Amino acid sequence: MNPRSAQRLARLADALARGGRLRLAEAAALCEVSEMTIRRDLAAGDGQLVLMGGHLMRADDPRQAPVYDLATEQDRQARAKYRLCERASEFVEEGDTLFIDCGTTLVPLVGLLAGRREITVVTYALNVANAVSALPEVRLVLLGGLYHASSHSFDDEGVHEAVQRLGINRAFLSAAGVHRHKGISCFHFHEVAAKRAAIAAAGERILVADETKLGVIRPARFADLAEVDVVITDGQAGRDLQCARRAADGAPRILLAGER
Template sequence: MNERSAERLERLREALKREGSISLAAAARLCRVSEMTVRRDIAASHGAIASFGGHLVMADNPQFAVAYHLDTQRDRFAGAKQRLGNAALEMIEEGDTLFIDCGTTLMPLCAQIPREMNVTVVTYALNVANLFAQRDMPNMRLVVLGGLYYASSQSFGGQDVTSAIRRLGINKAFLSAAGVHADKGASCFHFHEVAPKQAAIEHAERRILVADESKLDVMRAAFFAELSDFDAILTSGEPGRDWLGRGVSVAPDRIEIV
């Protein structure tokens, strides 16, 4: 590592101590170099600085530590997720192209789409792709978006994923979230999920947020959308009714409690 690179890394460390995270573009402006040079500096930091979905963080910052593992989430609120899958299924029509997000919330929906239904499924989630690959659905087309693989969420990230989403005609995007806050919007644990979620929200004809009751009034590190960005929000149980009753700043006819 040369002297200039060391100086830039120290400048980034000071910024990250103050801010917690900064975007790659902001880091490049701060250091007055290209984003590629920042990436090279990070690679030379021996793991001290990490890059997640276009944001830089200190690798030892507990706020951004991986706190979500697919296996531990699979059986949480299983009944609620099943009801949410039933409600989401009613929104799907023959010929739809569907974007299905990562995580476990949308897995019941994937399992319930009728065998003979003519749909195209677009996903960057390995667990979603594996489920459809194992089903005998003769009229289904599966589009799996690849990139750098993240084992904790069994999903792929990177520019190739978001570029592919922008090229596709998506009728309905089913999005999951780790946090759904009335004021702070929808968020997730992992920064690499932000770009594909936002690309799907931007380009889909209809955007549906699906979140069980455990996600309500929760805020995670990686914000990806305001609640007003969704055409419909599906959530569950008495906590969902209480949440809606507190005057959530979304029209009540756009929220369904199952």
């Protein structure tokens, strides 16, 4: 991190020392830089400050517990999610068994499977399962358990063993937060076991996350960035992550939607 970035983060940390939060625009005005510069500073930082819902806050402030609502997320970044899934669909091969994660980001991927031959989809998400059920040529494996309406997903203590019994070619993963140093995270702790099981079992791990998820930390951390093989993202924050990873050793590859 360059000295100016460190100074800006220190200034913002001081402003948030007593709790509360700042709008991204307010943080940018306080530091006399653009909002994108603040995003870049956060991505390069140590994770003490996080961006949640357009607000900057301390990661350790218990009063800032985020709330995820699937119905609200359904239409958010809809066009971006479709473009991301178009790029993700290029990885699918005939005969694949695919793990498709919960949330709304990967739902467009299901529609892009129409007409593919001998595809099996493994999921623990009811909305994904419903979309797959409309494709008679795609076989569905639904991992059951206790249903969580907040994320339209199921949770079962035996999910690791259930996934290990399957041969999964590719795991398509979603996340609510992707941070270069603090890893990949989501809102709900009940999702972690299924995500971890898919990461362990799959031949290839592909994370799909739009640029609003980059530089963000959510409560339930489920992986290091290096535990996935590919990240498909977009926007300037995606380009920044791509440049940063080019200078680093090892996985993942960063691919941008709409670019080759």
